[in-house]
Amino acid sequence: MDSRSTYKHIDDSVITERSKMLMAVAFLVWAVCIYELILASLWYHIAGIVISSCLCLIFTLFNLGYGLNNHRLVLWYSSKVVRILFYIFCFGVTFLLVLFILVHLLALDPKPHQFPTKCKKVTNCIRLTTDNKTNVDVHGLKIPVLNDNKDEVYATTETFFADYPGTQPLSQHNLGNNILLHFRTITSFFGFADDSYVLIIPSDTTTSVWIQGESRLGTSDFGVNRARMVEYLDYLKTHHNVTYI
Numbered sequence: 172m173d174s175r176s177t178y179k180h181i182d183d184s185v186i187t188e189r190s191k192m193l194m195a196v197a198f199l200v201w202a203v204c205i206y207e208l209i210l211a212s213l214w215y216h217i218a219g220i221v222i223s224s225c226l227c228l229i230f231t232l233f234n235l236g237y238g239l240n241n242h243r244l245v246l247w248y249s250s251k252v253v254r255i256l257f258y259i260f261c262f263g264v265t266f267l268l269v270l271f272i273l274v275h276l277l278a279l280d281p282k283p284h285q286f287p288t289k290c291k292k293v294t295n296c297i298r299l300t301t302d303n304k305t306n307v308d309v310h311g312l313k314i315p316v317l318n319d320n321k322d323e324v325y326a327t328t329e330t331f332f333a334d335y336p337g338t339q340p341l342s343q344h345n346l347g348n349n350i351l352l353h354f355r356t357i358t359s360f361f362g363f364a365d366d367s368y369v370l371i372i373p374s375d376t377t378t379s380v381w382i383q384g385e386s387r388l389g390t391s392d393f394g395v396n397r398a399r400m401v402e403y404l405d406y407l408k409t410h411h412n413v414t415y416i
Contacts, residue, residue, distance in 0.1 A: 205227070207223040207268050226264055226268065280364075283344075283353055285351065286346075286370040287383050290383065290385055294390050294392075295385060295389055297397045297400055299381060299383070300381045300383070312400065315407050316414045317378045317407065317412065320378060321348070321350060321371050321372075321378050324371050324378045324407075328403075332403075335354075338356045339357075340354055349372050349373070351370050356399065363387070363389070365399070367383070367384045367399065367400075369381070369403075382403065384396035384399055384400050
């Protein structure tokens with residue numbers, strides 16, 4: 172038997188053994204990836220759908236990729252260096268997908284039927300209500316009072332959050348004359364969720380707005396909820412005659 176025949180025989184054996192192992196790994200990663208895709212779809216998280224789909228495609232092409240050698244097909248990871256890179260890639264993809272799933276499972280949509288009574292964590296939440304003067308003192312924010320009826324304020328609020336990136340309306344409740352709106356904003360990569368609660372409170376001639384924005388996970392929101400609240404307040408100011416209390 173010449174060296175060329177021996178090389179082919181050994182190469183075929185290695186490919187067969189590694190293929191069995193990698194098919195099991197591939198099945199696990201594909202299952203995780205599909206689960207993430209389903210969760211992203213349920214949240215209407217377009218970036219999550221695109222990212223999980225691309226990762227599944229990349230992993231599939233990498234696992235099933237072939238190169239031409241001596242007019243026959245061999246796996247790309249036949250060399251030691253590429254095999255190590257392949258394992259690192261598999262670990263990275265699996266870690267990201269598991270992280271995506273944990274983010275989703277640990278941050279399911281709340282179903283509020285009233286405006287939150289307080290922030291769950293003061294470090295990842297900002298609240299603007301008459302019973303909370305902290306944000307007025309520390310952040311310089313004040314409760315807006317608009318010289319318009321609640322329907323006009325409702326329309327402005329809906330428009331702002333409809334145009335805000337990664338945001339979806341979750342619920343609306345009529346609490347007597349008041350209107351409670353709940354919105355969810357998703358970050359572009361990992362899909363971390365923030366909740367925005369807006370309570371529209373009409374009186375005889377004016378309408379007040381209470382706001383609370385908070386992150387579902389973590390101990391800090393890096394200022395994103397405050398930034399969103401400031402943008403919303405500025406948006407109200409450009410569309411209504413606003414005073415503050």
